[in-house]
Amino acid sequence: MAVTFAASSRAFAQPARRRRSARRNLTGWAFAGPATALVAGLSLFPAVWAFFISRAKWNGIAPATQVGWANYQRLATDPDMLAAARHTLLLTALFVPASIFLGILLAVALNQKIRLIGFYRTCIFVPYVASAAATGILAGFVFNPQFGAANDVLRHLGIPAQQFLESPSQALYVICLIALWGEVGFTTVIYLAALQDIPRDLVEAARMDGAGKWRVFRHITLPELRPVTVFTAVWQTITAMQLFDLIYTTTRGGPLNSTQTVVYYIYELAFQTQRLGYGAAAAYLLFAVTFLLTLLVIWYGRRRGSEVF
Amino acid sequence: MRTPRLLAGGVTTALLLSACMGGTQDNGKDAAAGYDPQATVELTWWTGQTEDAEKVAESLAAEYHKLHPNVTIKTSPGAPTTDDLLTKLSAGFTGGSYPDISYAYGNWAGDLGASGKTQDLTSYVADPSFKWEEMPAAARTVATADGKVIGVPALVDNLALLYNKAIFDKAGVAYPTDDWTWDDFRAAAAKLTDPATNTYGTAYSVSGSEDTTWHLWPLLWQNGGQILDGTKPAFNSDAGVKALDTLRAMAVDDKSMYLDQTDEKYHPLFNSGRIGMIISGPWALLEIKEAKLSCGVANMPGVNGDHQTVSGPDLWVLFNHDDVNRAGASRDFIKWLTSAEIDAKWNLAVGNLPLRTSEKDSPEFAAYVKEYPGGQKFFDNLANAKQARPTVPGYEVLSRNVGDAIASVLQGKSSAKDALDAAAKKSADAVEN
Numbered sequence: 001m002a003v004t005f006a007a008s009s010r011a012f013a014q015p016a017r018r019r020r021s022a023r024r025n026l027t028g029w030a031f032a033g034p035a036t037a038l039v040a041g042l043s044l045f046p047a048v049w050a051f052f053i054s055r056a057k058w059n060g061i062a063p064a065t066q067v068g069w070a071n072y073q074r075l076a077t078d079p080d081m082l083a084a085a086r087h088t089l090l091l092t093a094l095f096v097p098a099s100i101f102l103g104i105l106l107a108v109a110l111n112q113k114i115r116l117i118g119f120y121r122t123c124i125f126v127p128y129v130a131s132a133a134a135t136g137i138l139a140g141f142v143f144n145p146q147f148g149a150a151n152d153v154l155r156h157l158g159i160p161a162q163q164f165l166e167s168p169s170q171a172l173y174v175i176c177l178i179a180l181w182g183e184v185g186f187t188t189v190i191y192l193a194a195l196q197d198i199p200r201d202l203v204e205a206a207r208m209d210g211a212g213k214w215r216v217f218r219h220i221t222l223p224e225l226r227p228v229t230v231f232t233a234v235w236q237t238i239t240a241m242q243l244f245d246l247i248y249t250t251t252r253g254g255p256l257n258s259t260q261t262v263v264y265y266i267y268e269l270a271f272q273t274q275r276l277g278y279g280a281a282a283a284y285l286l287f288a289v290t291f292l293l294t295l296l297v298i299w300y301g302r303r304r305g306s307e308v309f
Numbered sequence: 310m311r312t313p314r315l316l317a318g319g320v321t322t323a324l325l326l327s328a329c330m331g332g333t334q335d336n337g338k339d340a341a342a343g344y345d346p347q348a349t350v351e352l353t354w355w356t357g358q359t360e361d362a363e364k365v366a367e368s369l370a371a372e373y374h375k376l377h378p379n380v381t382i383k384t385s386p387g388a389p390t391t392d393d394l395l396t397k398l399s400a401g402f403t404g405g406s407y408p409d410i411s412y413a414y415g416n417w418a419g420d421l422g423a424s425g426k427t428q429d430l431t432s433y434v435a436d437p438s439f440k441w442e443e444m445p446a447a448a449r450t451v452a453t454a455d456g457k458v459i460g461v462p463a464l465v466d467n468l469a470l471l472y473n474k475a476i477f478d479k480a481g482v483a484y485p486t487d488d489w490t491w492d493d494f495r496a497a498a499a500k501l502t503d504p505a506t507n508t509y510g511t512a513y514s515v516s517g518s519e520d521t522t523w524h525l526w527p528l529l530w531q532n533g534g535q536i537l538d539g540t541k542p543a544f545n546s547d548a549g550v551k552a553l554d555t556l557r558a559m560a561v562d563d564k565s566m567y568l569d570q571t572d573e574k575y576h577p578l579f580n581s582g583r584i585g586m587i588i589s590g591p592w593a594l595l596e597i598k599e600a601k602l603s604c605g606v607a608n609m610p611g612v613n614g615d616h617q618t619v620s621g622p623d624l625w626v627l628f629n630h631d632d633v634n635r636a637g638a639s640r641d642f643i644k645w646l647t648s649a650e651i652d653a654k655w656n657l658a659v660g661n662l663p664l665r666t667s668e669k670d671s672p673e674f675a676a677y678v679k680e681y682p683g684g685q686k687f688f689d690n691l692a693n694a695k696q697a698r699p700t701v702p703g704y705e706v707l708s709r710n711v712g713d714a715i716a717s718v719l720q721g722k723s724s725a726k727d728a729l730d731a732a733a734k735k736s737a738d739a740v741e742n
Contacts, residue, residue, distance in 0.1 A: 059399075274705055
């Protein structure tokens with residue numbers, strides 16, 4: 001009896017274990033499934049599809065023609081794409097350092113023990129919470145060449161009225177300024193948190209050794225902020241390269257395409273003139289460049305010994 | 310084991326995706342062959358209208374249902390704005406759920422025709438009972454894509470010269486006439502311009518959109534030019550350069566032209582008395598009336614007595630669902646909607662020009678002209694719309710490139726010849742297919 005039982009139990013053991021492990025697997029997937037389906041359906045699938053579209057000439061309506069890598073080849077010689085890339089680079093080169101510098105400056109100022117500090121901190125953060133669309137519409141009023149507040153201020157200072165967003169040579173700088181106003185709250189909050197994380201004993205030790213305020217800042221605070229700076233640099237670079245809503249609500253890429261960034265150009269290609277294949281190719285190129293830039297910054301950060309990602 | 314499965318998955322995905330990007334091919338059969346007018350059908354109608362006009366559309370659909378109880382028409386605007394309809398349609402084609410009838414801008418006709426999802430109405434409208442010839446020629450051309458009639462004009466309009474009488478009186482300049490040349494127009498614009506009061510002689514949109522582009526086409530045609538030669542851009546001919554130089558002289562040399570960086574400012578500025586003359590269409594009349602502006606309408610200025618203008622007709626495009634009864638019912642509904650009797654209750658009621666010449670004697674037209682005094686001129690000016698914008702896939706791209714060229718020339722950044730040549734070069738491979 002016992003022998004029979006043992007034999008049959010051994011015979012049963014294999015499928016039972018398999019069933020158990022299958023059930024465990026199933027339980028795991030039941031937890032991970034919905035999120036996986038969401039990511040796969042809403043991110044991976046469109047990304048893969050966009051890659052196939054990028055190798056076709058397609059307007060979304062008529063049948064697509066496969067063109068291989070022709071869309072990518074054309075991008076390299078497209079003067080509008082080059083101009084858009086130039087605008088994006090200029091915007092990024094202005095926006096990233098400025099937002100980091102202003103962020104540190106404001107964070108240090110807001111790290112003081114003064115009255116109403118909570119109120120000040122809120123004030124700095126509010127523009128970041130406001131949507132970029134609202135910021136853009138508001139800025140459109142402020143920088144209106146005829147009736148805007150900005151020109152009123154200039155008039156009081158005795159400076160001639162400017163065209164701002166309607167001048168091809170000024171518009172991109174004005175956009176950068178508006179973007180800074182909206183985004184600086186974010187870097188400020190990050191740096192504020194980082195400042196409060198700096199070990200007090202380090203600062204006190206430096207003081208003991210006779211370091212002044214500036215030397216403490218230069219040799220203790222700044223090095224301590226480096227990991228956060230790698231993070232903000234990457235984050236703000238991505239923000240600047242993907243800036244769209246602000247441009248859409250202020251200049252729509254004009255005047256004379258002077259504020260047409262890569263992202264806006266992609267929008268124009270794909271959704272204004274229905275060149276979905278070419279637009280998808282441009283989007284993939286932007287993805288590749290952003291990805292490489294991010295890797296570069298992380299690699300640089302790791303080499304300097306600060307791991308943030 | 311793993312790699313082949315992955316590969317197979319990839320190939321399946323690729324096949325699936327390329328299937329999504331394909332279109333159906335026309336099988337040459339009439340979509341409504343053997344249609345039974347008594348069959349019960351439900352039609353989807355995207356009107357592209359908002360607010361008041363949408364309400365009129367819904368009441369007309371209800372009226373049709375009363376006359377034909379077997380036909381139910383689901384009426385909706387289709388998209389938040391008319392511009393968004395094309396995106397909705399293209400998504401609908403991919404997902405297989407598109408309407409039976411949709412409003413469409415005339416410049417989409419080429420793309421929609423190439424989708425293979427439209428009905429071919431060529432023989433249907435040729436039937437004498439449809440009275441196809443009563444509609445303006447330019448509108449009929451726009452409804453025809455690649456030799457096939459894919460829809461029926463829904464709205465017709467044209468560009469004419471609108472002028473503010475008060476500004477002319479103040480400057481002591483004679484009102485524009487129907488025989489004006491562009492030199493007369495330029496001279497008047499210079500005289501009306503007064504920097505002291507921020508008054509401009511005329512205005513032009515330099516946003517680079519279709520609004521920028523299509524204002525140039527009448528000038529191009531008057532000079533004997535063409536937009537396309539076959540499938541090759543031809544607007545950079547001598548005629549095109551001359552046309553654009555006419556505008557450049559006012560914008561750059563005389564500074565008598567207000568350059569609007571958006572499409573939205575020059576109408577309000579005209580209505581508030583800052584601009585003497587604009588080139589615009591009948592849609593401007595409503596706001597002019599609300600602004601209580603004393604405004605006159607004249608033909609487009611001309612070249613050597615040629616005063617032709619451009620028309621921007623919109624369409625009812627009919628789609629094929631491989632269901633003869635739905636196809637037939639949608640045709641009959643559109644025939645009813647665009648008939649002289651019903652169109653007077655539709656277009657004239659919402660402030661548009663009548664679709665058919667036979668409506669000019671209707672009481673609705675008399676009421677329309679009384680309410681909008683410029684309406685009669687715009688109606689007569691339909692006869693001057695002799696050519697149409699090309700209905701080829703890729704016109705949108707061409708339009709964008711020409712718009713950018715015009716904007717840069719009028720702002721003194723490049724010469725007409727260079728800008729148009731560059732635009733033609735950029736548009737070449739977008740248009741050819």
